[in-house]
Amino acid sequence: MGSFKFRSNHQDFWAGVMFLGLGILAVYLSKDYPLGRAMRMGPGYFPTYLGWGMVIIGAIVGARSFFKDPAPDEVTTKWAVVPLALMPASVAVFALLIDTVGLVIAVLSMLILANASIRNFRPIEFTVNFIVLLCIAIFVFQKGLGVPFNTFWEESLGKALGELFSLVIHPLRLMFGS
Amino acid sequence: MNTSKPRASSSRAVILGGACLCTALVLPASPVLAQSTAKPAGEGAAWPTRPLRMIVASAPGGPSDLIARLVGPQLTEASGQPVVIDHRSGANGMIAGELTAKADPDGHTFLLANAGFVINSVLYTKVPYDPIREFTPISLAVSVPNILVVHPSVAAKTVADLVALAKAKPGTIAVASAGSGSSGHLALALFQQLSGTEMIHVPFKGGGPALADVMGGQTQAIFSISVTSHPIIKAGRVRPLGVTSLKRLAAFPDLPTISESGFKGYEVTGWFGFVAPVKTPRSVVQRLNAAVVQSVRMPELQERLGNQGAELVGSTPEAFGAYLKSEQAKWAKVIRQAGIKAD
């Protein structure tokens, strides 16, 4: 993150910025909600004043950071950019795939992304992990607890193929009279 | 020191897998998922060919869930296919409504709708479905009236007393409800319109906390659905003043209706009924209707719900369709007059 030449506490500075930013966002988003009065509050009252509270806290935290020494563990505040991108991405990929192509491919894609953060890829470990986790997902969650997953693409893709069949293949078959 | 021991790792993975597989083996397959032999398809469309999916517009626990779990097994018996109950709470039931509207109209997916299904369509500005045009009614299963109850400390023994009290001191009686736009809220709004009184509406998150608040005397009154308030009334913790259906309840034969207490035609009932996507084939709707009607006639349901103040209906699709339309028109008027808004 930003590097300041003068003595300051980066952690506190950025925490202040976060609070300030969220506070302003809250105040801005609340402008459409009726404010009401203190004695008969509307839906906008609480978030608006909450937002201002955050602005104040953010400002104080941010301002004080310039008079504070860097935190002792500031050395370790290097961001882990690769895992930070890969972990949420693997969750998102699972979410986006699960309803369409089903559990097997969603789990596989998720694991590939998650493992991409590991330096030494170990194919055997990966395969074992994949098979074990897939079995848990299917037997514990899908079958045992009834979480409505498709294993593959039965319903969605099957439906798409079915439509393809009725739109293209079926007329073709009729045409050629087989 | 040496944390990575690839040699041992696969055996550990087996431990992990083994542990969790044990979980799988110990877990008995729930009856919902048990395979049942499909009965040979009757005349007309082949239905049902796979498990039926009953979408429920609320979270587990509460009246919708209860009715779903009671009717589900009966439907399984009647159709020969397991019924999977799919809870889709959220957005006051609008998520469940939208999901059903967009489902395959092959009779395998249907919705256990409640009063909010129609109320939403006039209460909210943006509703992702049209309860009349995008659905085909199957059957009104259960009708649940509200009972107007007050805390015993309130000096009102009848509906007329309460109205007199509210007129003497306008805006002092606090009436709890299960939430903005709930059937209790609308019952209050209609009551205020007909009686010309002014009371404070205090919404809660759910009927249980609201009723508890009245039991504790924090708020004075509530229109509470009969199934919930029945045991509390029996125990004498709250005093019933009137029931919101047109007929008296079998569970409380001495309790007058609000309609007969001077507000003729006053009727607010919560209900639970089944609807399917609009293009569901007619023959399948008929068979679903028959299954629902058969299941609400079971003595178990009468025992579990009927004695608690609910009415088991089991109407025809046509009657249910007409009911949905009349409900929509009625609430549109009440909501407009009372100036209730939500978005």
Added chain:
Amino acid sequence: MEFFSDIFANLYMGFGVAVSLENLLYCFVGCLLGTLVGVLPGIGPVAAIALLLPTTFSLPPVGAMIMLAGIYYGASYGGSTTAVLVNLPGESSSVVTCLDGHAMAKNGRAGHALAISAIGSFFAGTVCTVIIAFAAPPLAEVALKFGAPEYFSLMVFGLIASAVLARGSLLKALGMIFVGLLFGIIGTDVNSGMSRFTFGLPGLSDGIGFVVIAMAFFGLGEIIKNLETPDDQRQVFTDKVAGLMPRWIDIKDSAGAIVRGTALGAFFGTLPGTGPVVASFSSYAVEKKVAKDNSQFGKGDIRGVAGPESANNAAAQTAFIPTLTLGIPGSGVMALMLGALMIQGIAPGPQVMTARPDLFWGLIASMWVGNLMLVILNLPLIGMWVQLLKVPYRMLFPAILLFMCIGTYSLNNSIQDPLLMAFFGVVGYAFMKFGCEAAPMLLGFILGPLMEENLRRALLISRGDPSVFFTRPISLAFLVLAFASLLIVVLPAVRKKRDEAFQGDE
């Protein structure tokens, strides 16, 4: 005297029901299933009961209730296990367990944490069974005395107490509470029915699920942080695993915490809705303040596990009080239990106690039996759970990630929840990097909406008169407590500042 002899006669009858071979079996199966399902991240007690409810349909009513109660205890305990092992709080009351429990696991003391949690829970369960047997009806009346002003003051107290949780800067903890309050506002406003901060997404209209936020800030954030260290240098869990069973000194250290936690939990549990959360958080706050040396809190102090775990189990137990005596469910779990009763053909309500004494007292007796069974079942399982931590982290973290995906998906069977978790995982990691702690944020997230709701409800009922908060005794008591905790939190900080200033002068 008659009162006591009646209760003993009733308890005797209750044990007669609960200790039948058949019901012991239901209790055991319930505890086992509950534990096994409860350890799955994201499957908390509500989900566990909802999923396993159909298996109880064919049982007789007493057996069904006993099994469901077993599932409930098992799932609650299973949730604590996950919190300790992989830092994933499956329900709101195990957030606190994460703080010191997971730290202990990293220090190789997972066994100690799990064992003390089981022992504390058993003690709390025993005490609360007795409390329910003797004092359920009067306690239920106390719970009914809580109206909107009392709840508001309780929330104020809870939020201020949560500032004690903070390890670092008090001001940043306050900021995080505000962040939590802000996230909690997302969704439909109870008082007006208006959607706030939902960006037009219908899926947000019920707010963001607690599990989603907790998994994002604790689970996902923790994984990313652990991956900061390259694979070959990483050591998430120490190699030196201390024994499984706690040492005598651990038990001696924890005894006070367990007793205090039980008392707090027994009281707060009777209050519908927030009981277990406030109980576990306030227990942690109390322990941190009572301890002579509190430097290890947050780094693996066993008292930080023993107190909150006892509190949370005590609260899980006394949560039955309003449900059983009034027929009013205080939580999602209790709503499901009542639903199960109705499916069994029993109308829940105040009359259950007199109409079905076998059920009422059988259930109370089975609470104790269930707690005993949980200890017997779980102490041997601890060894197995601890073994799991020996799986290399590079294989463990993808598994945790997948469980989090499935767990959040299964909340509403919707992909929105895992997507939200991914987003908040990034936010959570950022806050972690800025030295902001997640625990105060989560408490703000849980209590904030309730605080606003009850504040506005109180003013609505009092027609805008704010004096209700001070004229009602219970409300006033909580506000005084809140002020006192504020002093306790602020004074040492001020004193430290002053000392530092003096040192600077020298």
